[in-house]
Amino acid sequence: MDPIFYTLQDFMTYTEGVTYLLVIATLAGMTVFWWFLTGKDKD
Amino acid sequence: MSISRRKFLGWVGAAGLSTTIGKSASAATNKHFAGYPDSFAILHDTTLCVGCRSCEAACNKVNDLPPPDRPFTDLSVLETRRRTTTKAFTVVNKYDNPKKSGHPVFYKKQCNHCLEPACASACFVRAFKKTKTGAVVYDPSVCVGCRYCMIACPFEIPTYEYDQALTPRIRKCTMCHPRVIEGQLPGCVEACPMEALSFGKREDMIKIARERFRKYPDRYVNHIYGENEMGGTSWLYVSGAPFKALGMREDLGIKPAPELTAGALSSVPIIVGLWPVLLAGIYAVSKRKEKFAQTDQEEAVASALDKDRSEQSQPEEES
Amino acid sequence: MAHVTTGERKSIFSLFNFIALIVLGVGIYLTYLRFAGGLGAVTNLSDYNPWGIWISFDLLCGVALAAGGYVTSSAVYLFGMKKYHSAVRPAILTGFLGYALVFLAINYDVGRPWRLPYPLVVQQGTTSVLFEVGLCVATYLTVLFIEFSPAAMEWLGLKRARNLVVKLTILLTIFGVVLSTMHQSSLGALFLIVPSKLHPLWYSSYIPIYFFVTSIVAGLSMVIFESTLSHRFFAHKMDETHLKEANGVTLGFGKAASYVLAGYFAIKVLGISSGNLWHYLKTGYGTWYLVELLGFVALPSLLYAIGVRVKSLTLIKWTSVLAVLGVILNRFNVCLIAFNWHLPASERYFPHWMEIGISVFIVMIGLILYRFIVTRMPILYEHSDYKDAH
Numbered sequence: 001m002d003p004i005f006y007t008l009q010d011f012m013t014y015t016e017g018v019t020y021l022l023v024i025a026t027l028a029g030m031t032v033f034w035w036f037l038t039g040k041d042k043d
Numbered sequence: 044m045s046i047s048r049r050k051f052l053g054w055v056g057a058a059g060l061s062t063t064i065g066k067s068a069s070a071a072t073n074k075h076f077a078g079y080p081d082s083f084a085i086l087h088d089t090t091l092c093v094g095c096r097s098c099e100a101a102c103n104k105v106n107d108l109p110p111p112d113r114p115f116t117d118l119s120v121l122e123t124r125r126r127t128t129t130k131a132f133t134v135v136n137k138y139d140n141p142k143k144s145g146h147p148v149f150y151k152k153q154c155n156h157c158l159e160p161a162c163a164s165a166c167f168v169r170a171f172k173k174t175k176t177g178a179v180v181y182d183p184s185v186c187v188g189c190r191y192c193m194i195a196c197p198f199e200i201p202t203y204e205y206d207q208a209l210t211p212r213i214r215k216c217t218m219c220h221p222r223v224i225e226g227q228l229p230g231c232v233e234a235c236p237m238e239a240l241s242f243g244k245r246e247d248m249i250k251i252a253r254e255r256f257r258k259y260p261d262r263y264v265n266h267i268y269g270e271n272e273m274g275g276t277s278w279l280y281v282s283g284a285p286f287k288a289l290g291m292r293e294d295l296g297i298k299p300a301p302e303l304t305a306g307a308l309s310s311v312p313i314i315v316g317l318w319p320v321l322l323a324g325i326y327a328v329s330k331r332k333e334k335f336a337q338t339d340q341e342e343a344v345a346s347a348l349d350k351d352r353s354e355q356s357q358p359e360e361e362s
Numbered sequence: 363m364a365h366v367t368t369g370e371r372k373s374i375f376s377l378f379n380f381i382a383l384i385v386l387g388v389g390i391y392l393t394y395l396r397f398a399g400g401l402g403a404v405t406n407l408s409d410y411n412p413w414g415i416w417i418s419f420d421l422l423c424g425v426a427l428a429a430g431g432y433v434t435s436s437a438v439y440l441f442g443m444k445k446y447h448s449a450v451r452p453a454i455l456t457g458f459l460g461y462a463l464v465f466l467a468i469n470y471d472v473g474r475p476w477r478l479p480y481p482l483v484v485q486q487g488t489t490s491v492l493f494e495v496g497l498c499v500a501t502y503l504t505v506l507f508i509e510f511s512p513a514a515m516e517w518l519g520l521k522r523a524r525n526l527v528v529k530l531t532i533l534l535t536i537f538g539v540v541l542s543t544m545h546q547s548s549l550g551a552l553f554l555i556v557p558s559k560l561h562p563l564w565y566s567s568y569i570p571i572y573f574f575v576t577s578i579v580a581g582l583s584m585v586i587f588e589s590t591l592s593h594r595f596f597a598h599k600m601d602e603t604h605l606k607e608a609n610g611v612t613l614g615f616g617k618a619a620s621y622v623l624a625g626y627f628a629i630k631v632l633g634i635s636s637g638n639l640w641h642y643l644k645t646g647y648g649t650w651y652l653v654e655l656l657g658f659v660a661l662p663s664l665l666y667a668i669g670v671r672v673k674s675l676t677l678i679k680w681t682s683v684l685a686v687l688g689v690i691l692n693r694f695n696v697c698l699i700a701f702n703w704h705l706p707a708s709e710r711y712f713p714h715w716m717e718i719g720i721s722v723f724i725v726m727i728g729l730i731l732y733r734f735i736v737t738r739m740p741i742l743y744e745h746s747d748y749k750d751a752h
């Protein structure tokens with residue numbers, strides 16, 4: 001199941017790839033959570 | 044041991060000389076620190092070790108350690124897995140040979156005298172020092188007793204005198220540094236009846252190990268433990284069984300300990316340099332905002348007063 | 363928050379005094395045992411486990427939980443959130459007491475405490491992360507003392523000195539943040555040197571950042587938690603401003619803590635990703651890791667957010683307890699539970715009751731000092747001579 005890596009290059013290509021996807025998800029998630037957190041605030 | 048005393052003394056001198064000449068160390072980014080040139084190492088050939096505990100007895104004697112709980116001639120202690128203690132700087136443990144059952148292997152454990160010691164890197168009072176002979180030595184006269192060296196050591200070697208109320212020390216193998224600088228061999232090496240321990244220049248010990256691999260390829264696993272582990276150590280091991288079977292960790296990596304913390308330490312000047320700038324900036328912005336808010340408020344109050352006044356004055360005009 | 367009546371308060375305090383007396387008595391006896399017999403006489407420390415709860419709780423948790431000082435003072439003085447001003451003094455006081463007690467605890471833990479100045483004055487081990495921690499903690503303790511001193515000076519009537527120190531507020535606040543950033547993160551960096559001893563899920567090159575961010579969570583949550591306690595026991599010492607601002611502090615700090623926890627959750631997940639540690643999550647340690655991450659990071663973040671949305675002060679206050687426990691759990695995990703995970707159970711550490719006794723003793727000293735100070739000095743109220751002087 002888990003891929004086996006023989007070079008640092010291959011390892012990083014995989015982990016950085018996954019991490020970039022999660023970074024995008026984080027940006028979206030943090031935005032949504034901010035709306036949730038401040039949604040009921042009065043201006 | 045096959046090395047003559049004169050040759051040995053010559054090495055000691057050479058180690059000193061070449062250190063004084065030494066390559067100039069620089070902090071350039073891709074500079075590789077190779078350690079003291081011509082420093083010594085001990086090669087432990089576990090295929091030759093018979094577990095007689097002579098090294099343990101010699102270690103006890105040369106270090107003036109308290110008598111052991113059970114005599115050194117009692118070989119039954121080999122059955123349990125022991126570690127270094129304040130009373131024993133070296134221990135020999137017996138392991139089953141996964142390749143040849145019925146032929147146990149023995150492994151002598153003591154401080155490995157890293158080329159870049161984790162204990163020295165971790166010590167906040169520089170109580171540990173890698174010397175040009177290869178030994179990592181400890182100075183109890185400055186030790187605070189924080190025990191971070193014990194946390195840091197990947198080989199779990201340093202021990203601590205927990206029972207001492209006023210003068211607790213870290214205790215560990217000195218690679219017989221006091222003996223070596225006087226031209227004597229380390230106690231354990233001198234005592235070994237099987238020549239399972241060889242003492243000499245680290246480079247030569249690596250050569251000897253490789254030579255044995257070449258001559259007896261079936262006898263050895265093709266790896267010198269300590270050549271690169273944790274950046275390399277001054278104790279080197281060759282074995283017929285996988286090192287894991289001897290209770291030695293194969294997952295330590297080859298990064299020397301100081302490299303592990305170098306990044307975090309290098310962030311200190313950045314924080315000191317940039318944080319005040321950032322925080323002062325935030326302070327300036329918030330102060331400016333406050334000032335605007337204040338002027339706004341003052342203006343609002345003033346205009347309200349004006350309005351009030353004009354409203355008040357209007358009826359007067361009318362009347 | 364319901365205020366306790368005077369009679370009730372008296373009985374609570376006499377119960378407190380009774381417990382305090384026992385704890386102090388036992389603590390003094392244990393102190394004697396520790397210094398007469400060495401660490402071995404009172405601890406379960408061993409050659410495999412050189413650090414126990416005096417490091418994991420007293421030092422690591424102590425420093426993190428005392429972060430309220432720099433968090434609150436920077437929010438008010440640097441970020442201009444003036445509406446939290448009444449929270450600054452209690453936060454600075456607990457910060458100062460926290461660090462002072464950390465220093466006290468360290469004297470028990472190290473073998474030769476009288477040599478503690480050695481790394482500064484005899485020989486500097488500059489390559490050691492612990493050196494940086496020591497340097498910063500010593501300096502920050504001084505900064506906190508100066509930041510706290512105006513309250514004592516107002517009490518003692520030292521007007522001129524007090525006004526002089528107050529002029530330094532911004533400078534001291536900036537120093538406090540710089541020093542806190544360094545040593546809060548460095549407490550995590552202490553473990554960078556042990557990749558082979560700390561479980562991969564907790565070992566990360568991000569560990570200094572994790573420690574720093576959780577110190578903010580701990581600081582914010584402790585301010586909420588402490589304010590809850592002091593409203594219960596010291597409401598009579600609070601002035602109108604303090605009472606009026608308190609709810610705003612709880613809501614504002616709860617909101618901040620919620621978002622900081624969300625960011626922390628994100629970087630923890632990203633850390634798993636960049637180390638490609640997913641497969642460890644399936645193991646026993648992985649389950650424990652998820653308990654920490656979901657139960658003590660994600661959950662408090664969400665509960666804080668709900669508390670802020672529905673303006674439930676009670677929920678925010680209870681969540682602050684959960685968040686504080688989460689930070690404590692994290693420090694225990696890094697220093698004790700996931701540390702030495704490769705060793706057989708027989709070689710692992712479990713604290714001796716006397717170690718716990720000393721820790722309780724030290725916390726008790728803190729509580730007594732806190733009570734002594736807030737009942738005498740202008741911490742929860744403004745001194746009448748210095749109203750609106752800031």
